Amino acid sequence: xxxxxxxxxxxxxxxxxxxxxxxxxxxxxxxxxxxxxxxxxxxxxxxxxxxxxxxxxxxxxxxxxxxxxxxxxxxxxxxxxxxxxxxxxxxxxxxxxxxxxxxxxxxxxxxxxxxxxxxxxxxxxxxxxxxxx
Numbered sequence: 001x002x003x004x005x006x007x008x009x010x011x012x013x014x015x016x017x018x019x020x021x022x023x024x025x026x027x028x029x030x031x032x033x034x035x036x037x038x039x040x041x042x043x044x045x046x047x048x049x050x051x052x053x054x055x056x057x058x059x060x061x062x063x064x065x066x067x068x069x070x071x072x073x074x075x076x077x078x079x080x081x082x083x084x085x086x087x088x089x090x091x092x093x094x095x096x097x098x099x100x101x102x103x104x105x106x107x108x109x110x111x112x113x114x115x116x117x118x119x120x121x122x123x124x125x126x127x128x129x130x131x132x133x
Contacts, residue, residue, distance in 0.1 A: 035067030
């Protein structure tokens, strides 16, 4: 198993239901092939660096995952034929990663996210006194 980062851009006019459908299908493709999702981030609508097929914006999704190369090849094959996807890029982060290492990384990412949420909630509950001199 290897660790990958995949980012893909969806057409902006699809709507939230189709965004979710494509993301869920991609996640299912990875997990059904024995892989695991370490992190999934919806970056949302952003302006493209250049127009792609008359589109100026796209809906960005980032997935950090562990999978075998065949799963990634199948995912990219689906990306190529799905006209809802404007662009995609998959980068191999680590050559060899065990299932246990992938699970540890999932836990580590979840803990760091929880810690960040706690800190944000704490900061919101205890605003700092500002000196408006």
